[in-house]
Amino acid sequence: MITIESLTKRYGGYTAVDDITLSAGAGRVTGFLGPNGAGKSTTMRILVGLTPPSAGSATINGQKFSDLPNPGLEVGVLLDASAQHAGRTGREILTIAQRTMGLPSRRVAEMLDLVSLTGGEADRRVRNYSLGMRQRLGIAAALIGDPEVLILDEPANGLDPGGIRWMRDLLRDYADRGGTVLLSSHLLHEIEVIADDIVVIGNGRIVAQGTKIELLQNAGTLVRAADLAELQGVLAAAGISTSQSATGALHTDADPDLVGKVTLAAGLPLTELRAADGAGLEEMFLELTADTQREGALA
């Protein structure tokens, strides 16, 4: 259980994290979603005590991170897979974690096995690792203490599609066994596929949060016909406003049931009609962060 309350971090005049409150519960994967520079990493660093907050609090199972007697056994942390001494081998890095936590040395081999790093790879220096291998090593280091809570910053970065699938299954299984997972990503698809709860952050502020199901319900309807202009006209006549989605369909806040009835009554054949779940979150994300995003408003 991770609890963050009214957390704020200022750097001089710049507010990186602005009064955010969120919680990540046991047995659930909580996705922390936001564009680059939104404050995800800063929040996570504050959570594990690497950055002092300006105001507010962050606790894990009710305790401040620095009050945990042996944090590695309670919280698995992966903030930056590249932040390792390049001159150490993967095995040495895991051995340092294993010895610090006071675990039996066999845990190192078990973890290498778990993340599918071969013996040869484990004995190479991290300097020669690909980003994907570093992520696997980072996951191994986070899991070696068999913690109840996982905090992962962009863990899917650099993984190939098979690796992403593996990571997703691993985290799903971990949460299903009662673990708490907080993971951040700027990749909407990843979060959408794996998270139970989603927190969207932009410019240091939380812009939306809730269960994935709740957030998707608000995502509206996607509708497509051979003649989009005619479709738009028919719907507008019924008082349903639409916008063109990125995929060349129409997006509306009305529910699919209503859209179906209106177009049937107008005798207009549809080529697609569905709740905008997949595309919906992306549009919600872009919309919610439009005014805070670097690229400015996207159409």
Place this chain on the structure above:
Amino acid sequence: MSTIAVESVPRTRVAPSRVPTSRVVAVELQKMFDTRSGFWLMASIVITSLIATGAVILFAPDSELTYSTFAAAIGFPMSVILPMIAILSVTSEWSQRSGLSTFTLVPHRGRVIWAKAVASVFIGVVSMLVAVAVGALGNVVGTAITGTPQVWDLSVSEFGYIVLGNVLGLLMGFMLGVVIRNSAGAIVAYFVYSLLLPTVFGLLAANQGWFRDLQPWVDFNFAQGALFNGTMGAADWAHLAVTGAAWLLAPLTIGLAVLMRSEVK
């Protein structure tokens, strides 16, 4: 998924006990050896002491083939290498960014830095014992080759002073590591501290009469020099204490205060 997946969670957990300081020290000691740079720094202590011993046997006049000559020859490279070891033990956490793991596994920076200091001093003292042994070997072998009598002209107290002198040098490097937290920067600063400053102070003392009497109270290197000369009077200890407080303790205190509150990125 392998074995750990099978365990059933949630389970009742025993509250873990605090990571003991002895373990943190042991891990920090391991971290000084397990990188390539760390390994070669350690190896270079042994290698340079062997080279220095060989050089004394080859090049020193027979009359100077005494134990203290060997000790001085070995001591010089060591006085350069030991501070490097101390510097890198601190700065690599920032320069290599391994601090992200280190300070989340032990979220008390003071304990980690203390462990690094203990491990560094331990390595310093062990290195000096290695030097004593290599020097003794050199003295026995060297005098046997040249047929000159063995001269054992280093007392236990003199050795103690040399150890203290080297440990102070090592702590100097440690302090610069804590203050600067960047490997290259701290190493450069160490050479400024240990080579440039003494030269400037020396020139000043040679050319300005008013500074000559002041130098022992201002110049840490000068005050340390007495340790290597083998005799320490009350005034020498006072010089050492005053300059040590100014050049070592004060910046170390400030550096630690900043380090505790800084951000680890």
